[in-house]
Amino acid sequence: MTSITRTGSARGTSTRTRRRPIRPNLVATHVVLAIGLVLFAFPFYWLVVMATSSTSDIFSFPPRLIPGPEFFNNFGQVLANTTFVQAFFNSIWLTALTATIQLFLASLAGYVFAKRRFPGRDRLFGLVLVTLVLPTGVALVPSYQIYAGLGWLNSFWPLIIPSAVSAFGVFWMRQAAVSAVPDEVIDAAAIDGAGFLRTYWTVVLPMIRPSLVALGIFQIMWTWNDYLWPLLVLGNPAQYTLPIAIQQLKGNYGNVDYSVVMAGTLVATLPLIALFLALRRTVLDNVAGSAVKG
Amino acid sequence: MTETAAVRRHWREYLSISPFFVLFAAFSIVPLIYALYLSTQQWDGIGDSKFVGLAQWQRLVASNDFWYATGNTFLIFAMGQIPVIIGALIAAVLLSQPRLRARGLYQTAFFLPQVTSLVVVAVVFQAVFSNRFGLTNVLLQAAKLPTFQWLTDPWGIRIVIAAMIIWRGFGYFLLIFMAGISAIDTGLYEAARLDGAGPVRILGSITLPVLRPTVIFVALTGTISGLQLFTEPQLLFGGGSGPDRGGLTMMLLQYQYLGGPGAATAQTAVTPDLGYASVIGWAVFIILLAIAALSFRFTRRGLED
Amino acid sequence: MSKIRTAAAMGAAAALIAALAGCSSGGSDSKTVTIWYRPNSLPAASIKGVQKQFPDVTIKLVKTPDVDTKLTSALRANSGVPDIAVANTQPLRSAQSKIVDVSKYGFASVKSDYLDWKVKAAQGDDGAQIGIPIDIGPEGFFYRVDKFKAAGLPTDPADVGKLVSTFDGYEQVAQTTKDKLGAFVCDSPDSSVYVPKTFGQGYFYYSSDGKLDPGSAVNKQGFIDATTFGQKGLCLNAQPYQSDWSAGASQGKLVGFVGPAYEATLLSSSAQNSSGQWRVTTAPGGSSSQIGSNLSVFKTNADPKVTTKIAIWLTNATNQASGYQTDRLFPSTPASYSMAAMKEPESYFGGQVTAQVFAGIAKDAPTVTTGPASITTQTVFNNAMIDAVKNKTNPSDAFAKALSAAPTAQ
Known part of the structure; x- marks a missing residue:
């Protein structure tokens, strides 16, 4: 992988300002992307339509395709029938906490696996990869039992601890460090007298920022939407997270008033969209180069 | 230098990676051993369990369910997971073109399915593909074209599941690829273009080589998660396998034998048996490990730096 | 300097994990009765009135989606099991050893208040009454x-x-x-x-x-x-x-x-x-x-006599009658059918x-x-x-x- 790090350090020759005529290529690109845009955004758009209509309207013919006036009515029912507000705050702090822990532990481990040499490193990393493949599902029963034995049922610990650091996160951060952090930079930091933690904090972290933020987005999304495990271990409605609160709208024997559920879901989704919009540029825009120069 | 001395010298490294291994030991090893024990039992999960030795393994080998599920999983994997990864890579390259207008709009649209809750996904896909009143069939009918029984024909089911995988996974893989691409120096592209390199050559000679760690990551985790396919058919059929078992996958079968969530209301046509479920879990583990080892071999160079 | 900082950060992580071991949740005692129920599976009158009816015990009502899943999970591990749950009885039959036979704790005397076929459908092996009827x-x-x-x-x-x-x-x-x-x-x-x-x-x-x-x-x-x-x-x-x-x-x-x-x-x-x-x-x-659902009373450390009494009260004819209009819980108590709540035009x-x-x-x-x-x-x-x-x-x-x-x- 040394070839990558070398190309990485040869940055800074951008010719951004040069003018360029419109290419047919670009038109084709837009056509392809626009079709994708419609297909991918449609279900979300439909969520908005459903959340603002009545259930009966959703299923009528021709199908309703523009947002209706029922949102506040629907959302009012969400507030009346669930612990939505409390669940919202539970989800916020729980998600923020687990994401912070995950980002710190995974990036630290990823950096160590990518850039530090120590006995047994490759074998230990192999073990990390194997855990990606471990059979899940059956683990639900003993996991529940372990947390019960620890006395952690009906608390948030079973939601915080297992997602503190994942094999996925460690693997992802290692790959990021391999490709984005040139060995030369680490060596230079060592010559400057930076210690282990300072190198990690001031040199490595800024350089792997896009990947770090991407992992953060994923971790937040997963924790935010996780349903089954929180359902099993949380025993008190005051502790419920958003997905459970919304499922409280599912009545006896599977009765669902779709538009009400959708109104709750829409509001529950907004923070994730806001987060994505806020962080989008960090991950998706080509900002490379600045970190190396700094 | 003795080994203990080396370990002592590298205590920071070991300490840094220790949280992962502590959690692994506490919350993965024990369940693993437990699953091994369970595989020798017959247990509905609530009543008394019974020791059956290797009978569950014999059952796995002899049953047509598991092998059908395995074949179906690979089929859907090929129809959904492979296209979504390749498609996301292409989209990532397209979206990283300099001075592309409305980039943010596209990126956001592609990412929306990722934040859309699974509850919505289930409702939308049922409404779009349902046999009689689904949007697709209504449109086909309006265009005087023959309709298709998306949710009852086994191939229709596979197509719908593949579409769900593509729809849900696209933004995820896009984000991963773009995070990798954003580490590439824009100057490299400009230089290559000035040299007259076309988009295909730029992809082959700059983007892919630099992206190699990302591609390896995606190939490995994407294969593992793609073959553990479960959420999409589970959403579509409430835990059942769908008509003619068109949506049955390995993990869905395991879920059914676990007496999965909503056991009392889910459309599971099997008697829960945690022993059999853990044997399925181990079989999936072996299959995935073999595949991972194989792909590891091919991509070895990328993992070593 | 950096060594100290490293150690401090590592220590913080370790401390977090260690701190968790000290945290434990209170188990249920005989004075607290925990009830799990699906949304809309208990009549509003039962939910509203139960605490007032039984002032000597603390009643913890837990409205939870997918109660059957949660219950299965708790029964499998034999921990976190509630005192009462509104659930489908058929899948619980193999857990009969963990369920109270309510006929021994006062259900026998009110049995005739419920539809006979429904009472029978809530019986396990050897005629043990493992469920108290609610809706049908x-x-x-x-x-x-x-x-x-x-x-x-x-x-x-x-x-x-x-x-x-x-x-x-x-x-x-x-x-x-x-x-x-x-x-x-x-x-x-x-x-x-x-x-x-x-x-x-x-x-x-x-x-x-x-x-x-x-x-x-x-x-x-x-x-x-x-x-x-x-x-x-x-x-x-x-x-x-x-x-x-x-x-x-x-x-x-x-x-x-x-x-x-x-x-x-x-x-x-x-x-x-x-x-x-x-x-x-x-x-x-x-x-x-x-068949509908039943209230099962579990062998937790709560007093089975009191718990059974609560479950019976929750399903009495007056309470059940109130569940039809709002929650479409059709009563299993025939006395409800002649009550005013069941005679309203819709x-x-x-x-x-x-x-x-x-x-x-x-x-x-x-x-x-x-x-x-x-x-x-x-x-x-x-x-x-x-x-x-x-x-x-x-x-x-x-x-x-x-x-x-x-x-x-x-």
Whole structure:
């Protein structure tokens, strides 16, 4: 992988300002992307339509395709029938906490696996990869039992601890460090007298920022939407997270008033969209180069 | 230098990676051993369990369910997971073109399915593909074209599941690829273009080589998660396998034998048996490990730096 | 310097993990009674009044989705089990050793307040009472007056009930609406035909002496008749709670169906636009009822006597009567049927008092013998029926194939 790090350090020759005529290529690109845009955004758009209509309207013919006036009515029912507000705050702090822990532990481990040499490193990393493949599902029963034995049922610990650091996160951060952090930079930091933690904090972290933020987005999304495990271990409605609160709208024997559920879901989704919009540029825009120069 | 001395010298490294291994030991090893024990039992999960030795393994080998599920999983994997990864890579390259207008709009649209809750996904896909009143069939009918029984024909089911995988996974893989691409120096592209390199050559000679760690990551985790396919058919059929078992996958079968969530209301046509479920879990583990080892071999160079 | 900082950061992480070990949650004691229930599975009056009724104990009501999942998980690990849960009893049968036989703690004296068949359906092995009845799902025939009129069919509930009382009559109605309106009075052959044909005989895959018996003549006949009915193209072929069902109801393509009382909730939210046009009458083939849920009392460290008393109070006739209008919980206590709450006309049903129609059906419904494998077996046959209707398989062959895939007694 040394070839990558070398190309990485040869940055800074951008010719951004040069003018360029419109290419047919670009038109084709837009056509392809626009079709994708419609297909991918449609279900979300439909969520908005459903959340603002009545259930009966959703299923009528021709199908309703523009947002209706029922949102506040629907959302009012969400507030009346669930612990939505409390669940919202539970989800916020729980998600923020687990994401912070995950980002710190995974990036630290990823950096160590990518850039530090120590006995047994490759074998230990192999073990990390194997855990990606471990059979899940059956683990639900003993996991529940372990947390019960620890006395952690009906608390948030079973939601915080297992997602503190994942094999996925460690693997992802290692790959990021391999490709984005040139060995030369680490060596230079060592010559400057930076210690282990300072190198990690001031040199490595800024350089792997896009990947770090991407992992953060994923971790937040997963924790935010996780349903089954929180359902099993949380025993008190005051502790419920958003997905459970919304499922409280599912009545006896599977009765669902779709538009009400959708109104709750829409509001529950907004923070994730806001987060994505806020962080989008960090991950998706080509900002490379600045970190190396700094 | 003795080994203990080396370990002592590298205590920071070991300490840094220790949280992962502590959690692994506490919350993965024990369940693993437990699953091994369970595989020798017959247990509905609530009543008394019974020791059956290797009978569950014999059952796995002899049953047509598991092998059908395995074949179906690979089929859907090929129809959904492979296209979504390749498609996301292409989209990532397209979206990283300099001075592309409305980039943010596209990126956001592609990412929306990722934040859309699974509850919505289930409702939308049922409404779009349902046999009689689904949007697709209504449109086909309006265009005087023959309709298709998306949710009852086994191939229709596979197509719908593949579409769900593509729809849900696209933004995820896009984000991963773009995070990798954003580490590439824009100057490299400009230089290559000035040299007259076309988009295909730029992809082959700059983007892919630099992206190699990302591609390896995606190939490995994407294969593992793609073959553990479960959420999409589970959403579509409430835990059942769908008509003619068109949506049955390995993990869905395991879920059914676990007496999965909503056991009392889910459309599971099997008697829960945690022993059999853990044997399925181990079989999936072996299959995935073999595949991972194989792909590891091919991509070895990328993992070593 | 950096070493100290490193150590500090590592220490913080370690401390976090160590701190967790000290945290424990309080278990339930005999003074706290925890009740798990699905949304809308307990009448509002029960929820509101229970704490006042039992001031000496702390009652913790936990409204949780997917209660059966949560309960299974807790029972498997034998920890975190609540004192009372509103749940389906069939899957709990294998956990009988963890459930209190409430007949020993005061249920015996109030047993006669509940429908006899429902009490029996909540019994485990050796007659142990492992559930206290709450709601049931009497099966009625729902239909649309305006559409029936348009098809030249009678519209009065009594007349319609008589017309569809036999399956031949039902088939004629189905043919008429299909020919004249292009609409269906059968949602799916399994719920509109198979259920009344089997439940109406008290059959839920077990013989009356409690043996798993999927090969019985009742099942075979019911399966073949329902499949044949479906293969004639007389059903919409949409399952309740699927979007095709709701779309069919909303768009006037589903103008009748056989379903339990609680499906009125699904109907009224899906087809708000035909409010006032729907009616309920007796279903084809006589009276039958879905079993519904029960309150199970678990052997936790709470006092079983008090817990049983609470469960009985939660399900008494007055409380149950209040659950029909708002939550569509049809009472299993006949005394409820003559109470005012069960005599209110409903605008969605054009002013009809639907509770009284279902009350008649509930009283006549036969005792259904159930067992742990009932639901699984039902799923096997339902799936087989849907496949057979779609693939036009010979019904007898489809039955034989399903029978070979059905669970066998262990």
